[in-house]
Amino acid sequence: MIYVIGIGPGCRDLMTQEAISAMEDAEVIVGYKTYIKLVEDFVKDKEVVQNGMRKEVDRCQDAIDIAKTGKKVAVISSGDAGIYGMAGLILELITKQELDIPVKVVPGVTASIGAAAVLGAPIMHDFCHISLSDLMTPWEVIEKRLRLAAEADFVICLYNPRSKGRSEHLANAFKIMGEFKDGSTPVGIVKDVGREDQEKFICTFDTMDFERVDMTTMVIIGNKSTYIHDDLMITPRGYTV
Template identity: 85%
Template sequence: MIYVIGIGPGSKELMTIQSIKAMEDAEVIVGYKTYINLVTEFIKDKEVVQNGMRQEIDRCKEAVEIAKTGKKVAVISSGDAGIYGMAGLILELTSKEEQNIEVKVIPGVTASIGAAAILGAPIMHDFCHISLSDLLTPWDVIEKRLRLAADADFVICLYNPRSKGRSEHLAKAFEIMGQFKDKSTPVGIVKDVGREKEEKFVCTFDTMDFERVDMTTMVIIGNKSTFIHDDLMITPRGYTV
């Protein structure tokens, strides 16, 4: 049995009851060491398998091998396990096994939803998620998605927006979206959603400060209807008020 658990953005308050119960039920906890540190109170003296960034395949393979021995395994992801998390990889691996392994995906609060609540109501209408990381997706594909999403006037939530190794990706993304987004389009920046150092900034497309952004930041760009009121972003659903 494998639980694939989304633990939310970081704080206990944003973890679901179902995710906590699954961690408590599991015999072995598998995850990236940074995320393991966020759930120590729920794993106590359980067996823990942890490793570093970019070792997702090794982690998931080990989880599958442990599950084949009959143990209940919890594979944890930040946010939601099915959104840039481990759910897809676990299911890909178990689909190739001769032995039937039960997998239960436990949903969590993904970063865009956590950030949206802090910003007000920016994703009340059609929106999309785009990751600016080109580690697994070619940059030309990311550019195409940015262009089409902006042209279609989606509210756009950017994951993995900027890192030391990809410091120019966010600026390039804004250059692409700028062909379709008005300069006054509201933009929300939330760093470390649900964690101790959480910060919120609201600006417009033309006053965006890329230096505020890092890999633990969610950037949400509004659509043509989005407006700012009392430092909150609001995207009307279309109701007559």
């Protein structure tokens, strides 16, 4: 048995009861070492298998190999396991290897939803997720998605917005979206959603400070109706009020 668990942004309060129950039921916990630290309360005397970045395939294969022995395994992802998490990879490996291992995907609070709650209500209408990481997706494809999403006036949630190795990706993304996004469009920035050092900033498209952003940051760009009131970012759904 393999549980693929979304543990939420990082704090216990934003973990679902199903996620907690699945971790408690598992005999082995498998995950990225940074995420293992976030669930130390649930690890206790369980067997732990952890590794670093870019070892996702190895990590999931380890979980599958352990599950073959009959043990219950929990593979953890931050946020939701099915949104840039490990659910897809686990299922790909199991189906390609034609294995008969039951898999239970346990949903979690993804970063965009956690950040939206901190900001107010920025994703009340149609929105999309776009990752700026070009490790898995060619930058040309990311550019096309940014352009089309901005042209369609989606609220846009940017994952993996800026890292040391990709320091210009966010600025380039704003340049692409700028053809369709007005300079007064609200932008919400939340760092370390749900964690002790969480930070929140609200600005406009033209006053965006890219230096505030790193890989633990969620950036949400509003649509033409989004507005700022006091310290809140609000996208109307269209109700008559």
